[in-house]
Amino acid sequence: MIIGSVQVREATQPQRDSHYRPTFSKDSPVVLPPRWLSIAQLLDMALQPVVNIHTGRCLGYEALVRGTDAAGFDDIAAFLDACAADGVLMEMEVLLADKAMRKLGGLPHTRDIKLFLNVDGRTLAHVVRFDKALHAVMQANGVGESSVILEISERHQIYATSEGRDAIAALRRMCGKIAVDDFGAGYSGLPLLYFAQPEYIKIDRFFIEDIGGDSRKKLFLSHMVNVAHLLGILVVAEGVETEKEYYICKDIGIDLVQGWLVQRPTLEPERLLPVYPQVQDLAAQDRRTAAGDQKLIAQWIEAIQPLVYGVDMTAVFDRFRQDKTSTFFPVVDEHHEPLGIIRELDLKDYTYSLYGKELMSNKAFGRKLRDFVWKCPVADINTKAETILEVFSAAKDESEGIIIVDDNKYVGFLSARSLLRVISEKNLALARDQNPLTKLPGNNLINEYLGRALAEAEAAYTIAYIDFDNFKPFNDKYGFRQGDRAITLFADIMRSDLPKQDVFIGHVGGDDFFAAFRNFEFADAETRVRAAIERFRLDVESFYDEEARHRGYIVAKNREGAVRQMPLLSASAAIVRIPAGHAPSSIDDISTLIAQLKKEAKQAPEKLASAQVGAA
Known part of the structure; x- marks a missing residue:
């Protein structure tokens, strides 16, 4: 059968909904030819x-x-x-x-x-x-x-x-x-x-x-x-x-x-x-969610009473007259879902325009609340504070702040000043647990992250523990300042070369570092770690004098105090794969496994050693 220009097969054993009748009347502009109404009776709607x-x-x-x-x-x-x-x-x-x-x-x-x-x-x-x-x-x-x-x-x-x-x-x-x-x-x-x-x-x-x-x-x-x-x-x-x-x-x-x-x-x-x-x-x-962010945001939300969509404009003007300190109000629909904000500036511009006041007072021709609603950035209260700041920063020239919702319902407004306070308090809390040299998360935050990862059985993790080889001889010969430069060099490499999404990096202390990859393919995570330590090996050579670079070693004391030819700085990585559905493990179990792998990595040609914890 041909319908229009489209080839249509004959329907097989049509089971028509003979009880269906459209709700619109005969006077409705909707008129379907009998053939199409018959086809419509074969159709159903899934939700x-x-x-x-x-x-x-x-x-x-x-x-x-x-x-x-x-x-x-x-x-x-x-x-x-x-x-x-x-x-x-x-x-x-x-x-x-x-x-x-x-x-x-x-x-x-x-x-x-x-x-x-x-x-x-x-x-x-x-x-x-x-x-x-x-x-x-x-x-x-x-x-x-x-x-x-x-x-x-x-x-x-x-x-x-x-x-x-x-x-x-x-x-x-x-x-x-x-x-x-x-x-x-x-x-x-x-x-x-x-x-x-x-x-x-x-x-x-x-x-x-x-x-x-x-x-x-x-x-x-x-x-x-x-x-x-x-x-x-x-x-x-x-x-x-x-x-x-x-x-x-x-x-x-x-x-x-x-x-x-x-x-x-x-x-x-x-x-x-x-x-x-x-x-x-x-x-x-999902225990990775930072509950602290939600508490901070809730603490600084301004509970501005919103205007309900459809309210008469007289009530809008009355609201601004009664609250002379406010320059805007959020607008929500009948379900308390945010639509945007209405700004006093926009009302003034219209009212003071030619015939604006007369039009506003004319209910037949005057503009309604919907004509003044201004789109405003929206964020869920569960959103990370940094993400909210990123959204606001992109809109700061036009936005009064950000509407905060919970379960799609309006809960309040986060002004620019309040948002900066949220970020400031969070940064102060993070600073207490950051390594002062590299500004990377320190031991407490690393252990918290690892604890959450071990508790999240439905996700796969790859964690890497990285430490330097031959760092003490280098530090002794060139001084602590050069040693600190080597440490910050590796921290910068991790920041720039490892992905930002689903990757956590930390500084355990000294020349020991931590990296974790969530839901990455193990081979991908391992390749990224290998590339980071190889780049470090090449870049850190510039910290040596020309003679040492040419020889490929320095003469210095080893950990036992004996004078030896010590190779140039490099790094080794112990990598542990924690598969999705893994058996329960403790941080102590992982630490023991890492200690064993570190010894193997330092002896391995590629400076890598890996293992997997058992699946459940």
Whole structure:
């Protein structure tokens, strides 16, 4: 059968939903030809949860079309193309939205739940009719505007024309919140992010899959998250299937997750939950989270009472008059989720403009609160203080501070002054445990990190203990100042050559160093350690006099006091692999193993020795 220009197979044994009738009336602008209504009766809507990465609480469910194969289409894209070719795409999307709302309406926990609805870019050519029809369906199903998030499809370049950008603005007026789907794929890039100004971006599965072994994906993802948070946008990771992917997303700063790890799309709404225990458990097991940051941030949050979206502008002006010390107020929706801030400066600019005061007093033509909402950076209270500072620093010329949320709900505002106090207090605490020479974490922080690593059975770690060879003769001959230079040289090499993400480096003391790699392939971690000690061997030669470099040794006393030809400085590394699912171990057990490996490493040609602790 040919529908438009698309080849469609005959449906096999169609089982039509003969009881389904769309909720819109005969007077609705939505009219489907009988053939397409018959096809629609073969379709169903699956729902998949989108949950908070820190708490497992469900923000909402994405509606996904199912049954296109039974209707004779190769895939969903072919189905949508056929709808567009026959001029029924907008009508079909409204009908599918109706099906999704009906299914969601049967849940007992839908009060604060969002429904993510996908909108094909081609539908925006009929945005006025789409607006009218969708609102009719929402009203018939008792679904409020704040409960719907429209996802803009990535398949079509909708922002290229002024009409397309106007249509995106119309979408925002329809429901208040927009998500950019599959960000980073197709046309869902920075231009769409710029024009759509969404509340959410959903990162394409490409950047999530196998991210544990791909440092470039981590780099791309971390920058996308930082840009989004700078613009006040929450980030959803799509297609999260493994615990490893979950933990990396959490470390990078992702706000919400969606994927098989949480729950597969289901046609049975009774299987959907308000909170997902498996995500709660993963977050609870993640003992690497710096609880101290959360306490510091909570201590300095300003609990500014927000304005609720939709309040009359008279109440807004009254609020500023009553609180003359405030130059802005946060704005939240009816679910207490932040939308941005309203600034006194913007109100003054408009009010003092020509006819501004008259327009403001005219309820029919005057601007509303939504017209003055200014996007503001947002951060979860569980975010590391340094990450919050990084986001704020990029926006400091335009931002009053950062809105802090917990479980996607507004909890307060962190001003620039308060943020600097958080960082200052954290730095003071860190300074007490830093090595004074290299400024790297010292013994206490190393032991704390190692303790958390040993307790985190679901993650794999590679730890390296590195110390210098022939350091005492060098120090005796050239003096403590040159010895300190050699120590700081190796510290600088570790800082510059080892990755920042999922790597911890420390200075045990003297010429002993520590490095740990979380969820790295063992061979990758070992290669990086080998490269660091080789670079040190080459660079430290410049600290010797020309004659010693030429000979390849110095004449000095060894540890026993005997005069010997002592080789030039180098470093050895004892490397221990702690696999995921490892058996319980103590720090003392690891220390004993490292001491044994250190002796082997100093005798090995490559100056490396490695071992693995037992799996559970």
